[in-house]
Amino acid sequence: MSLFRAGFWKDYIAVIVVTVVLGAGASAGAAAALDVVLGRAVTGLLGEAGEYDLVVHVREQSRTAAALELARLLAAAHEDATVHQGVTVAGSANFFIKLPEELKTQSSLEQLAASLGGLPGFNGYAWMLEPSVAVSGLRPGLRDLLAVEAAAVPGVRAAVRHGGSLTLLLESPEYQRAVTETLRERLAGRHVLEVRWPAGATVDETQILHAVADTLKPRTLRDVTVRSGRGMTPRDDAADTLRELLPLWRRLAAAGARAADAADTLVQLLDALEPALALSETPEEQGERLSEAVRAGHGADALRQALVRVLAANLVRALNGEAPDSPPELPSRAQLEELRATLAALAEDAASWRDVAQEDVAAALEALEGLLPAPDADGGVLELFTEVSVDPDGVAQAVREWTGYEVAVFASSPGVIRPSPRGVVAELLTDVRRTIAGMLAVVIAGAALALDQATVFSAAALFPGSRRGRAALAAGVGAVLVGATYSLSGGGIPFIGAGAATALGTVLGLLVMAVAHRLSPVNTEEILAGQALGLSDGQIMREIVVPAGRPGLLVLFNGPRRQFR
Amino acid sequence: MEAWPLLEVVDVHKKYGERVALAGVSLRVAAGETVVVMGPSGCGKSTLLRCINRLTTPDRGDVLVDGRSVMAMDDDEVLLLRRQIGFVFQHFHLIRRLSVLDNVALGLVMAGTARQVARRRAMRALARVRLQSEAEMYPDQLSGGQRQRVAIARALAPGPRLMLWDEPTAALDPVLVSEVLDVMEELARERSTAMLVVTHEMRFALSAADRIVMMDRGRVVEEGPPERVFSAPRSDVARRYAQLLVRQPPSPSTQARFGTGAGKPASKAKQFPGKGRGLWHVTRRGRRPSVRR
Numbered sequence: 001m002s003l004f005r006a007g008f009w010k011d012y013i014a015v016i017v018v019t020v021v022l023g024a025g026a027s028a029g030a031a032a033a034l035d036v037v038l039g040r041a042v043t044g045l046l047g048e049a050g051e052y053d054l055v056v057h058v059r060e061q062s063r064t065a066a067a068l069e070l071a072r073l074l075a076a077a078h079e080d081a082t083v084h085q086g087v088t089v090a091g092s093a094n095f096f097i098k099l100p101e102e103l104k105t106q107s108s109l110e111q112l113a114a115s116l117g118g119l120p121g122f123n124g125y126a127w128m129l130e131p132s133v134a135v136s137g138l139r140p141g142l143r144d145l146l147a148v149e150a151a152a153v154p155g156v157r158a159a160v161r162h163g164g165s166l167t168l169l170l171e172s173p174e175y176q177r178a179v180t181e182t183l184r185e186r187l188a189g190r191h192v193l194e195v196r197w198p199a200g201a202t203v204d205e206t207q208i209l210h211a212v213a214d215t216l217k218p219r220t221l222r223d224v225t226v227r228s229g230r231g232m233t234p235r236d237d238a239a240d241t242l243r244e245l246l247p248l249w250r251r252l253a254a255a256g257a258r259a260a261d262a263a264d265t266l267v268q269l270l271d272a273l274e275p276a277l278a279l280s281e282t283p284e285e286q287g288e289r290l291s292e293a294v295r296a297g298h299g300a301d302a303l304r305q306a307l308v309r310v311l312a313a314n315l316v317r318a319l320n321g322e323a324p325d326s327p328p329e330l331p332s333r334a335q336l337e338e339l340r341a342t343l344a345a346l347a348e349d350a351a352s353w354r355d356v357a358q359e360d361v362a363a364a365l366e367a368l369e370g371l372l373p374a375p376d377a378d379g380g381v382l383e384l385f386t387e388v389s390v391d392p393d394g395v396a397q398a399v400r401e402w403t404g405y406e407v408a409v410f411a412s413s414p415g416v417i418r419p420s421p422r423g424v425v426a427e428l429l430t431d432v433r434r435t436i437a438g439m440l441a442v443v444i445a446g447a448a449l450a451l452d453q454a455t456v457f458s459a460a461a462l463f464p465g466s467r468r469g470r471a472a473l474a475a476g477v478g479a480v481l482v483g484a485t486y487s488l489s490g491g492g493i494p495f496i497g498a499g500a501a502t503a504l505g506t507v508l509g510l511l512v513m514a515v516a517h518r519l520s521p522v523n524t525e526e527i528l529a530g531q532a533l534g535l536s537d538g539q540i541m542r543e544i545v546v547p548a549g550r551p552g553l554l555v556l557f558n559g560p561r562r563q564f565r
Numbered sequence: 566m567e568a569w570p571l572l573e574v575v576d577v578h579k580k581y582g583e584r585v586a587l588a589g590v591s592l593r594v595a596a597g598e599t600v601v602v603m604g605p606s607g608c609g610k611s612t613l614l615r616c617i618n619r620l621t622t623p624d625r626g627d628v629l630v631d632g633r634s635v636m637a638m639d640d641d642e643v644l645l646l647r648r649q650i651g652f653v654f655q656h657f658h659l660i661r662r663l664s665v666l667d668n669v670a671l672g673l674v675m676a677g678t679a680r681q682v683a684r685r686r687a688m689r690a691l692a693r694v695r696l697q698s699e700a701e702m703y704p705d706q707l708s709g710g711q712r713q714r715v716a717i718a719r720a721l722a723p724g725p726r727l728m729l730w731d732e733p734t735a736a737l738d739p740v741l742v743s744e745v746l747d748v749m750e751e752l753a754r755e756r757s758t759a760m761l762v763v764t765h766e767m768r769f770a771l772s773a774a775d776r777i778v779m780m781d782r783g784r785v786v787e788e789g790p791p792e793r794v795f796s797a798p799r800s801d802v803a804r805r806y807a808q809l810l811v812r813q814p815p816s817p818s819t820q821a822r823f824g825t826g827a828g829k830p831a832s833k834a835k836q837f838p839g840k841g842r843g844l845w846h847v848t849r850r851g852r853r854p855s856v857r858r
Contacts, residue, residue: 529658531620533672533719534648543671544660563674564667 008538023444024488031437052096062121063093131173136165138415141224195382211402222385253361260350438491445482455549457516478509571596577626586612588783597756604780610763651720651728659704666700690718710741730762
């Protein structure tokens with residue numbers, strides 16, 4: 001375009017370069033300054049690195065009571081544990097706790113965290129253990145598995161589980177990178193597959209594991225299902241136990257009734273065998289029996305019966321060639337009497353079962369079952385930790401082929417490795433700094449477009465050249481200014497990368513061009529006068545247009561090269 | 566007319582979209598000659614001037630300055646051409662942030678003249694329009710007439726051989742018109758610069774023009790010396806101007822320049838555009854037209 005002749009283009013390019021450099025520097029500098037200020041605020045809020053190990057949040061109203069209870073808890077845990085009351089933020093009072101080294105074990109820390117739930121107004125807690133690495137977003141089973149595995153990693157002092165997170169307290173900061181890397185390797189390229197089957201389906205979980213292992217052959221396949229504590233309360237446990245006992249009770253009720261009948265039958269059988277008992281009596285016992293019958297005065301019939309038994313017994317023995325005083329080897333009478341007594345007692349006890357109708361027992365147990373909560377209405381679930389190459393569809397198909405059941409399979413991320421809380425804040429501050437740098441870069445580049453470039457765009461419309469050429473100039477300058485300033489400033493607005501910033505600059509450039517005559521009106525009469533005087537377009541820009549434009553870098557750079565100041 | 570014209574416009578055509586501004590205009594201006602172009606508004610007068618120094622590029626035809634085709638010139642040559650042709654705009658077009666002196670010196674300095682030399686020449690140009698004392702003032706501090714005189718000085722400063730005037734008094738208060746016309750008449754008398762003047766000023770046309778060119782609808786409809794054009798107009802446009810002249814008799818200064826007869830009663834003056842010999846008999850006296858009864 002003609003206005004870039006006569007050396008003006010050199011000024012113009014210089015202005016663009018300087019705008020980008022200064023804009024990026026100003027953006028990055030301002031953002032860094034803010035970073036420092038925020039960093040100081042964070043230090044004031046969280047203390048120096050390692051100063052505290054735990055922050056406990058309680059509702060502001062319960063601050064005093066919570067402070068007392070917390071002091072009591074800590075005193076019970078260890079005499080050297082200290083607590084510092086911090087600032088109250090958004091209705092939440094914060095207590096910063098410093099723990100002695102002896103307490104920094106997995107069990108102590110988890111136990112301490114568990115006891116915090118009883119604090120008045122308890123509103124959560126966060127570990128500030130340093131140096132540490134945390135993994136969040138873990139499924140409970142994977143969290144437990146990882147806790148076990150991580151505890152064995154060199155440099156890990158304690159693996160503390162809390163919620164869906166796992167915080168690894170390290171021996172020293174030097175282990176941070178290595179432990180992080182180990183965790184990353186463990187979790188990278190893997191995910192948790194949740195295999196769910198409908199209620200009522202009798203699925204063998206082992207079979208599912210085999211199905212996945214044999215069909216898809218993953219390198220890693222771990223069952224991370226939490227079976228006992230899958231979010232269950234003690235009441236849930238009791239219900240499960242009752243549910244398991246119900247069939248036993250039904251069988252027991254039926255067995256009671258049958259036992260009563262059996263006892264009666266056995267007693268009758270013993271009565272029927274009463275005569276045979278005489279065979280086992282010695283002559284002395286037989287004599288006693290006869291005497292007892294005479295003494296009892298039961299009459300001639302009873303005496304006759306006793307006499308007949310004795311004679312019959314002796315006859316049997318004579319026929320068998322046995323001596324009358326050597327009785328056959330039969331249970332003793334005392335033993336048989338004992339058996340009779342036992343059977344009688346059993347018959348008496350079981351009689352109460354016989355009195356209860358089986359229908360009533362069944363109805364009662366059914367009513368009890370009805371009172372119990374529904375047993376896992378969603379059916380069963382199995383959680384598998386495996387590679388991402390093992391996709392949900394493949395697993396569903398493999399299980400279907402192996403078991404014949406239709407299962408639903410969902411994939412979820414295995415977890416996210418995060419630095420320590422201070423690291424999280426630092427990361428947050430970095431994000432804030434990058435966002436602010438990016439925003440400032442866009443604002444500064446936009447201001448440069450509106451102040452400097454609008455003058456050029458406005459004047460360009462009055463010089464020879466096509467509208468398309470001017471649009472290309474505006475789009476290009478906008479893209480370079482915004483894109484380069486954004487990138488050099490280290491800006492990072494969420495979802496806006498360097499490419500998006502460049503595109504934004506293109507749009508901004510075109511937009512500024514469209515309204516350039518309003519942003520920086522150019523006196524067409526003065527330009528016409530310059531043309532009539534034989535000034536080149538570059539001279540017109542330098543001597544007439546730019547000096548009359550809005551203050552900006554272009555005006556600043558143009559000043560020294562102007563003939564008429 | 567001189568054998569070798571300083572400016573020759575040959576069959577120039579120009580359209581703005583569908584609107585025809587120039588439809589085959591041809592004219593010549595000799596060195597030192599003063600030619601006044603007259604015609605109704607929108608007839609293409611200003612476009613003609615802009616085509617001459619290529620502020621506007623003609624669609625067709627050619628403009629020759631000193632025998633060189635303006636159309637064939639490259640951009641740098643066009644810049645040189647413009648430096649040799651003074652241009653005075655209707656609305657002055659002064660640079661507001663520059664002083665009067667700088668406004669006048671601007672073209673010189675940009676053409677490569679040393680700053681001090683340029684300032685001296687600018688001061689001389691200001692002296693010609695009687696504005697030396699206002700040299701350090703800014704355009705906003707001047708009256709309309711003074712501003713136009715600054716614009717004239719600016720056009721004069723490079724010493725152009727041809728000056729183009731685009732209705733230089735049209736934007737001025739009637740009271741201020743005279744001071745500009747006086748300067749223009751003076752320049753015309755000097756005859757050091759050829760002048761192509763677009764104006765509706767009858768006074769100037771009568772007192773200073775060597776020739777009148779009447780334009781209408783993008784064409785030259787009549788051309789000739791002022792005494793002939795106004796006493797025996799051949800075109801409707803010229804006839805209307807002649808009627809205007811009768812209704813507004815020449816000022817005393819014009820009477821002095823053109824002789825007696827000025828200020829006759831309107832009833833008699835109305836006879837001027839009529840047929841045959843009119844009340845005003847326009848003749849040439851020496852190199853300048855004069856009017857006598």
